[in-house]
Amino acid sequence: MSTSSGHIIIVVGAGPAGMAVTNMMAKAGHDVIVLNRDIKFGGLAEYGIFPSKLKLRGGLKKQYWDMLEQPNVHYFGNVSVGKGKALTVEELRSLGASAIVFSIGAQGTKTIGVEGDSAKGVFHAKDVVYHFNQLPGFGDRPFDMGKHVAIIGVGDVMVDIAHWLIRYKKVERVTAIARRGPLERKYNPKEIRAVCSNVDLEGLKKEFDRIRQRLEAVAQRPDEVLKGMTDEFIKCEPKISDTRMGFRFLASPKRVLVDASNRVRALELEETKLEPKGEDTAAVGLKQFYEFPVDSVVFAVGDKVDETVGLPYKNGSFVTNPAKTGNDPDDSLFQAYDETSGKIVEGVFLAGWARKASEGLVGVAKRDGEWCAEVVMRYLGGKSQLPKASAGEVLKKIRQMLSTRGTHAVDIKGLRALDAAEKDHAKAGDCIGEFKFTTNSDMLARIEKYAGKSPASVGR
Numbered sequence: 040m041s042t043s044s045g046h047i048i049i050v051v052g053a054g055p056a057g058m059a060v061t062n063m064m065a066k067a068g069h070d071v072i073v074l075n076r077d078i079k080f081g082g083l084a085e086y087g088i089f090p091s092k093l094k095l096r097g098g099l100k101k102q103y104w105d106m107l108e109q110p111n112v113h114y115f116g117n118v119s120v121g122k123g124k125a126l127t128v129e130e131l132r133s134l135g136a137s138a139i140v141f142s143i144g145a146q147g148t149k150t151i152g153v154e155g156d157s158a159k160g161v162f163h164a165k166d167v168v169y170h171f172n173q174l175p176g177f178g179d180r181p182f183d184m185g186k187h188v189a190i191i192g193v194g195d196v197m198v199d200i201a202h203w204l205i206r207y208k209k210v211e212r213v214t215a216i217a218r219r220g221p222l223e224r225k226y227n228p229k230e231i232r233a234v235c236s237n238v239d240l241e242g243l244k245k246e247f248d249r250i251r252q253r254l255e256a257v258a259q260r261p262d263e264v265l266k267g268m269t270d271e272f273i274k275c276e277p278k279i280s281d282t283r284m285g286f287r288f289l290a291s292p293k294r295v296l297v298d299a300s301n302r303v304r305a306l307e308l309e310e311t312k313l314e315p316k317g318e319d320t321a322a323v324g325l326k327q328f329y330e331f332p333v334d335s336v337v338f339a340v341g342d343k344v345d346e347t348v349g350l351p352y353k354n355g356s357f358v359t360n361p362a363k364t365g366n367d368p369d370d371s372l373f374q375a376y377d378e379t380s381g382k383i384v385e386g387v388f389l390a391g392w393a394r395k396a397s398e399g400l401v402g403v404a405k406r407d408g409e410w411c412a413e414v415v416m417r418y419l420g421g422k423s424q425l426p427k428a429s430a431g432e433v434l435k436k437i438r439q440m441l442s443t444r445g446t447h448a449v450d451i452k453g454l455r456a457l458d459a460a461e462k463d464h465a466k467a468g469d470c471i472g473e474f475k476f477t478t479n480s481d482m483l484a485r486i487e488k489y490a491g492k493s494p495a496s497v498g499r
């Protein structure tokens with residue numbers, strides 16, 4: 040691959056969006072430096088997608104290896120960018136790269152502001168997902184689930200967590216709590232197959248009877264909605280636990296109620312009704328509150344971006360340029376924007392869930408990365424920009440800074456060594472899916488052992 044353009048693009052975050060940007064920019068002949076918080080690439084493709092989905096995960100992994108092994112791509116795993124991290128946004132901007140793309144996903148925790156949400160037994164979905172996917176920092180931490188777990192939200196993340204609770208933790212009961220009704224469920228019908236053999240069908244019918252009048256009030260037909268919902272319970276994975284799964288609809292969580300040791304004992308729910316809102320519906324509280332006994336709560340209500348990184352931030356998102364350019368895709372949607380100065384942050388772009396938190400599947404993040412790459416290429420070409428620094432100079436500066444800060448960056452050779460080490464251990468593991476080392480220090484030690492190098496020298 041030729042690197043004749045001379046431009047250097049820094050991509051921060053090696054999830055599906057960042058990998059798409061990297062691939063497009065590398066194929067266009069630019070040098071691409073990828074900085075990734077995790078040692079491994081893949082983002083949620085590695086640490087989000089349910090671990091037993093081996094075919095999907097394996098396919099993505101293979102594509103990402105191919106992308107990263109291009110000679111003009113330079114991978115640095117185990118490098119976090121942000122305030123107080125290995126490198127700051129300002130430091131990156133001072134390196135002389137032609138453009139920087141932030142594709143760091145949505146790492147912030149979205150809370151819905153209910154009292155008691157820090158009690159023992161309350162969890163946030165991303166942390167739980169990181170736990171069962173063995174992300175360092177989460178894999179070896181106890182996630183002490185009780186007997187009856189309430190999951191707030193009815194999207195695909197709820198289904199993944201129910202999958203883990205039902206098929207691996209084998210808890211007694213799981214209840215998905217929806218502030219709206221069954222018609223507004225957000226999960227993909229195919230995903231429910233992982234848990235549908237555990238759904239308590241009698242309980243579901245009773246739940247529909249409980250909310251029947253409120254559905255009819257907005258011209259929904261409860262019997263048809265129930266049929267539509269249960270018709271999706273086909274090709275259910277065989278039942279392997281006695282866990283009963285239920286749904287509570289038109290129920291908005293108001294408080295987490297705790298016992299004397301600050302452990303969850305119930306959720307306080309408010310009855311809601313539906314009101315039409317354009318083509319959609321909104322949940323409206325009825326000021327009728329009741330206790331719903333559970334001993335654990337998982338909030339699966341989506342995520343927000345990490346406001347501590349040092350990019351302009353507002354209301355759960357990084358700020359993008361409000362002035363449309365009319366191009367397709369519109370450049371403004373990908374340009375970081377500083378509202379204080381009223382200017383775009385020159386040369387800084389956003390892609391994937393860093394641009395729109397919790398939005399869509401891997402394919403959507405990939406397409407977003409590709410659109411972002413188109414915008415960056417227009418930026419490089421439109422201004423006839425000359426490269427500001429050589430790849431060698433920028434790489435040297437990054438290595439110096441990381442070395443000064445004692446950051447053990449991992450390059451693609453190191454990742455190959457880690458991959459070999461994990462495959463060797465695969466038979467010994469009792470995890471879901473593939474075997475993974477659960478701490479960075481374990482990974483760095485295996486890289487050292489397998490590659491015959493010290494971790495500090497990897498990434499050079």
Ligand SMILES: Cc1cc2nc3c(=O)[nH]c(=O)nc-3n(C[C@H](O)[C@H](O)[C@H](O)COP(=O)(O)OP(=O)(O)OC[C@H]3O[C@@H](n4cnc5c(N)ncnc54)[C@H](O)[C@@H]3O)c2cc1C
Nearest residue numbers: 052054055056076077082083120143144391392400401404
């Ligand atoms: C639980 C769950 C299950 C899913 N299952 C599926 C599925 O089965 N099929 C499907 O198609 N889609 C699935 N998705 C959706 C899919 O994972 C996302 O669409 C996609 O991963 C988003 O890609 P991204 O690159 O924007 O962000 P991410 O995948 O989150 O990648 C972000 C990357 O940025 C890095 N990073 C974060 N912060 C920093 C920092 N400060 N400095 C440097 N690097 C940083 C991270 O290490 C990570 O590598 C799932 C999502 C979730 C939450």
Ligand SMILES: NC(=O)c1ccc[n+]([C@@H]2O[C@H](COP(=O)([O-])OP(=O)(O)OC[C@H]3O[C@@H](n4cnc5c(N)ncnc54)[C@H](OP(=O)(O)O)[C@@H]3O)[C@@H](O)[C@H]2O)c1
Nearest residue numbers: 151192193194195196218219225339340341397398399400
């Ligand atoms: N297996 C897969 O393919 C897979 C797995 C996981 C994730 N994903 C993808 O990742 C994306 C994110 O998924 P997600 O499940 O996190 O998000 P999601 O699909 O947006 O679902 C979020 C759920 O949380 C509810 N919610 C939000 N705010 C709430 C509040 N304040 N109070 C009560 N409930 C609230 C929502 O209800 P309302 O509808 O009322 O807002 C909705 O039911 C989706 O695109 C999903 O498809 C895919």
